[in-house]
Amino acid sequence: MAPEPQAAPHAYQPETLLLSLGDAxxxxxxxxxxxxxxxxxRNDRAAAEVGLDTLDDGxxxxxxxxxxxxxxxxxxxxxxxxxxxxxxxxxxxxxxxxGFTFAQLRDRNGRLMDLGTKGSGQTPWSRAGDGRLTLxxxxxxxxxxxxxxxLGVRTSRTFSLIETGEALERNxxxxxxxxxxxxxxxxxxxxxxxxxxxxxxxxxxxxxxxxRYVLTNLYGEDSDDPVRLLSLVVDGTAQLAASYMAAxxxxxxxxxxxxxxxxxxxxxxPWRFAPTWEPGFTAAYFxxxxxxxxxxQPEAIHWDVMQLAASLxxxxxxxxxxxxxxxxAPEYQRAVVEAFLWRMGRxxxxxxxxxxxxxxxxxxxxxxxxxxxxxxxxxxxxxxxPTYGEPWTEVRALLDAAPLRADRSHSYWQxxxxxxxxxxxxxxxxxxxxxxxxxxxxxxVAAIRVMGEALR
Numbered sequence: 001m002a003p004e005p006q007a008a009p010h011a012y013q014p015e016t017l018l019l020s021l022g023d024a025x026x027x028x029x030x031x032x033x034x035x036x037x038x039x040x041x042r043n044d045r046a047a048a049e050v051g052l053d054t055l056d057d058g059x060x061x062x063x064x065x066x067x068x069x070x071x072x073x074x075x076x077x078x079x080x081x082x083x084x085x086x087x088x089x090x091x092x093x094x095x096x097x098x099g100f101t102f103a104q105l106r107d108r109n110g111r112l113m114d115l116g117t118k119g120s121g122q123t124p125w126s127r128a129g130d131g132r133l134t135l136x137x138x139x140x141x142x143x144x145x146x147x148x149x150x151l152g153v154r155t156s157r158t159f160s161l162i163e164t165g166e167a168l169e170r171n172x173x174x175x176x177x178x179x180x181x182x183x184x185x186x187x188x189x190x191x192x193x194x195x196x197x198x199x200x201x202x203x204x205x206x207x208x209x210x211x212r213y214v215l216t217n218l219y220g221e222d223s224d225d226p227v228r229l230l231s232l233v234v235d236g237t238a239q240l241a242a243s244y245m246a247a248x249x250x251x252x253x254x255x256x257x258x259x260x261x262x263x264x265x266x267x268x269x270p271w272r273f274a275p276t277w278e279p280g281f282t283a284a285y286f287x288x289x290x291x292x293x294x295x296x297q298p299e300a301i302h303w304d305v306m307q308l309a310a311s312l313x314x315x316x317x318x319x320x321x322x323x324x325x326x327x328x329a330p331e332y333q334r335a336v337v338e339a340f341l342w343r344m345g346r347x348x349x350x351x352x353x354x355x356x357x358x359x360x361x362x363x364x365x366x367x368x369x370x371x372x373x374x375x376x377x378x379x380x381x382x383x384x385x386p387t388y389g390e391p392w393t394e395v396r397a398l399l400d401a402a403p404l405r406a407d408r409s410h411s412y413w414q415x416x417x418x419x420x421x422x423x424x425x426x427x428x429x430x431x432x433x434x435x436x437x438x439x440x441x442x443x444x445v446a447a448i449r450v451m452g453e454a455l456r
Contacts, residue, residue, distance in 0.1 A: 009048075009051075010048060010049060010050070010051045010107075010108040011051050012050065012051030012052060012071075012105065013050075013051065013105055013106035014070065014071060014072040014073035014103070014104070014105050015073060015104040015105055015106060015112060016072075016073060016074060016104060017104060017112060017213070017217050018074065018078065018101060018104055018114075019074070020213065021206075021209060021210065021213055022206075022209070024081075024203075024206055025080065025081060025194075025206070025210070026078040026079060026080050026081060026101070027078065027079045027081065027095075027123060027124050027125075028076050028077070028078060028079075029076075029077050029078070029079045029100050029121070029123045029124070030076070030077065030121070031066070031067035031077060031100075031117075031120045031121050031181075032120060032121030032122070032131065032132075032164075032181075034065065034066075034164035034165060034166065034179075034181065035164065035165035035166060036163065036164060036165030037061045037065030037066065037162050037163075037164065037165075038162065038163040038164075038165070039057055039060065039061060039065075039160075039161075039162055040135075040138070040139075040161045040162060040163050040180065040438065041142055041158065041160065041161035041441075041445075042057075042060055042159075042160055043157060043158060043159050043160065043185075045449075046157045046159055046185050047159065049107045049108050050105050050106070050107050050108075050113055050185065051105070052070075052105075060160065061162065064159070064160040064162060064181075064183045065162040065164070065181060067102060067117075067120065069103070070102075070103045070105075070115075073103040073104055073105060074101065074102065074103055074104060077100035077101065077102050077117070077120070078100055078101045079095060079096035079097075079099070079100045079101075079123035079124065079125060080095060080096050080100075080101060080189060080190075080194065081095045081096075081125070081194075081197060082094055082095060082191050082193035082194040082196070082197050082257055083193050083196040083197040083200055083257070084191070084192070084193030084196060084255050084256040084257025084258075085193075085196075085255055085256045085257075085304070085307060086255045086257070087255065087287075087291055088291070088303075090196075091257075092197070092200055093125075093127065094125065094193060094197075094257055095123065095124065095125030096123055096125055097122075097123055097125040097126040097127060097129055097131065098118060098119055098120065098121070098122070098123070098126060098129060098130075098131040098132065098133065099116055099117040099118045099119070099120055099123075100116065100117055100120060100123065101114050101115070101116050101189055102115045102116065102117055102120075102183065103115040111187055112187070112188065112217050112218060113185055113186065113187060113188075114185075114186050114187075114188055114189045115159060115183055115184070115185060116183070116184050116186055116189050117181060117182065117183055117184075118133050118137075118138075118141070118181070118182040118183075118184065118267075119131070119132050119133025119134075119137075119138070119164075119179065119180055119181045119182055120181050130168070132164075132166065132168050132179050133179065133180050133181060133182055134168055134170060134173065134177050134178065134179060134180065135163055135177070135178035135179060135180040135432075136173060136177065136178075136429055136433075137180075137269075138158075138161045138180040138181075138182045139161070139428070139429060139432065139441060140268065140271070140425060140429075141158055141161075141182060141184075141268045142158040142161055142441075142445065143420055143425060143428070143441075143444065143445075143448075144268040144271050144420075145157050145158045145184075145268065146158070146445050146448045146449070147247075147273070147420045147448050148247060148249060148265060149452060150418075150448050150449065150451050150452030150455065151243075151246070151247040151249075151343070151452075151455070152243060152246070152247070152339065152342060152343070152455065153240070153243040153244065153247055153249065153265055154236075154239075154240060154243065154263065154264050154265060155264060155265040155266065156184045156185065156186040156187075156260075156264060156265065156266035156267075157184065157185045157186075158182060158183075158184055158185075159183040159184055159185045160182065160183040161180055161181075161182050161183075162180060162181050162182075163178060163179070163180050164179045164180055164181055165179070166178075166179035167179070172285075178433075184266065186260065186262075186264060186266055187218065187260075187262045187264045188214070188217075188218045188260065188261070188262050188264075189260070189266075190210070190213075190214055190218070190260065190261050190262070191256070191257050191258070191259060191260060191261065192233075192256040192257070192259045192261060192304055192305070192307055192308045192311075193255075193256050193257035193259075194210065194261075195207065195210065195261075195308055195311040195312065196256060196307060196308075196311050198210065198311070198314070199310070199311035199312075199313070199314050202314065204314055204315065207311075207312075207314050207315055208224055208315060211224050211225075211226050211229050211312075211315065212224040214229060214261055214262075215228065215229055215232075218261070218262050219232055219262075226312040226315040226316045226321075227312075227316055227320045227321060227324055229261070229312070230305075230308060230309055230312055230321055230324045230325070231324045231327070233261050233263060233305060233308060234305055234324055234325060234327050234328050234331065235263075235327070235331050236262065236263025237259065237263045237301050237302075237304075237305050237328070238298075238301075238302075238327075238328050238329075238331035238332040238335055239263065239331070239332075239335040239339075240263045240264075240265055240301065241297055241298040241301045241302075241332055241335075241336075242298075242332055242335035242336035242338070242339045243335070243339050244265075244297050245294075245297070245298070245336055245339070246336065246339035246340050246342070246343050247273070247339075247343075248273050248274045248277075248294075248372035248373065249271065249272075249273055249274075250271060250272045250273070250274055250281060250282065250283040250292070250293070250294045250297070251265065251268070251271055251283065251292065251297065252268075252269055252270040252271050252272065252282070252283030252284040252287070252292060253267075253269050253270065253284060253292065254292045254297060254300040254301060254304065255304070256304040256307045256308075259301065259304045259305070261308070269284070270283045270284040270285065270286075271283050272421075272422055273372075273373075273419065273420050273421055273422075274294045274372060275371060275372065275421055276365065276366075276369045276370065276371060276372060277362060277365035277366045277369075277370075277372060278294065278295075278366075279293065279294055279295025279296070279366075280293050280294070280295065281293060281294040281295075282294070298332050302325075302328050302329075302332075305325065305328065306325060309321045309322070309324070309325050333355070336358060337354045337355055337357075337358050340357070340358045340361065341354060341357070341358075341402065341405075342405070342455075343376045343380075343455070344361075344376060344379045344380060344381075344399065344402075345379070345380040345381030345382075345404060345405055345406040345407075345408075346381075346399070346402040346403060346404060346405055347402070347403045347404070347405040349402060349403055353398055353401060353402070354402070356394075356398055357395065357398040357399065357402060360394040360395045360398060361375075361395050363391075364391045364392050364394075364395050367391050368391050368392075370388075371417075371419075373417040373418070373419040374417055376417070377413075377416075377417035379395075379399060380406070380408060380413065380455075381404050381405075381406050381407050381408050382408055383396065383399070383400060384396050384399060406455075410453065410454035411450075411454075412450050412451055412453070412454035413454060418447050418448055418450075418451040420448075424444075427440070428440050428441050428444055
């Protein structure tokens with residue numbers, strides 16, 4: 001594996017704050033005993049931020065493949081309990097079915113972070129599932145999180161991917177297929193569905209405890225005000241929706257149990273990046289109605305946040321919650337302008353021209369079927385090339401007038417745009433599946449990180 005850039009040392013700072021919620025919020029579980037543990041990806045850049053980059057590969061495999069507890073944090077894995085709406089249908093039979101929270105610790109900025117798993121074995125919430133993750137699914141999640149991080153989306157980060165030596169049967173890919181266990185680093189794993197469960201059970205005391213936990217430990221505010229919590233989630237999720245659109249990203253399954261109350265994107269299943277600006281583009285083959293299509297993602301996320309507001313009625317009157325919800329649309333409009341301008345290498349001017357530039361860009365992208373990644377690459381901090389003809393006249397004029405925030409001096413801009421379309425994902429997976437060749441995978445991760453440096 002290519003070495004990571006060296007970061008300033010950060011001391012390991014373990015925490016156990018999740019235990020303060022009490023055992024009604026989780027179930028202690030044990031990790032699966034895997035036949036093998038072969039390290040496929042370790043994110044030393046993320047590990048450096050939580051003081052774990054000094055682990056050698058042997059210790060890494062013990063902690064993130066065999067799940068030997070890290071020092072002074074959670075003594076055993078905890079599968080979290082929650083409910084949620086799945087494609088707008090309420091499901092009270094949810095919870096961590098193939099994952100658990102393994103550890104809590106502080107990052108270099110003092111944020112409380114969780115190390116959570118995917119594919120670590122069965123739990124009381126597995127239902128009929130085997131609790132496993134396909135290796136291809138793990139590879140896809142690495143690629144998704146690396147790409148989104150580079151494109152400025154607040155996302156969980158894939159911390160580790162270890163192949164486990166098992167053969168899995170799946171109905172959506174050729175089987176038997178290889179298995180893996182993934183660890184992700186997230187700013188908490190509390191979901192909107194965590195609040196829905198407590199509202200469903202009419203558990204006011206636990207709801208108040210969870211509100212305080214989130215506000216105090218994840219937002220750094222000494223409060224148990226449910227309206228304040230909703231306001232923060234509204235702002236954060238509006239910004240998340242805006243960043244999805246500027247990235248051309250389609251999450252695929254924006255159920256309420258997949259929305260983190262820190263507004264950090266996570267849990268990547270049938271994701272896609274849209275090749276062109278097609279609002280009806282979907283990621284999940286089973287999303288027949290297009291509920292979570294590219295252009296409907298802001299609506300879907302807003303609907304999920306409405307379910308949080310409904311849950312918080314256990315603690316609050318409706319009027320202030322409604323007032324907080326009404327801020328989603330204007331915050332989204334502000335955030336989407338900011339996200340588009342950032343990706344185009346411009347700074348907001350604070351004038352109506354900012355919004356006009358975004359609207360004109362969306363129109364031209366849709367009318368011309370220009371590639372999303374191609375356009376943002378060409379538009380970054382320079383006049384549009386002459387190949388952009390008449391439909392781009394308004395965009396060109398507004399871009400020329402927008403204040404620059406960056407230039408094209410980074411070597412990335414001398415090549416071609418980095419993208420992550422489904423064909424590229426399959427091309428990366430094919431040599432892994434056929435001959436265990438990981439070189440294209442590691443090369444792509446390195447290329448994505450170069451793009452992220454250039455955009456910053």
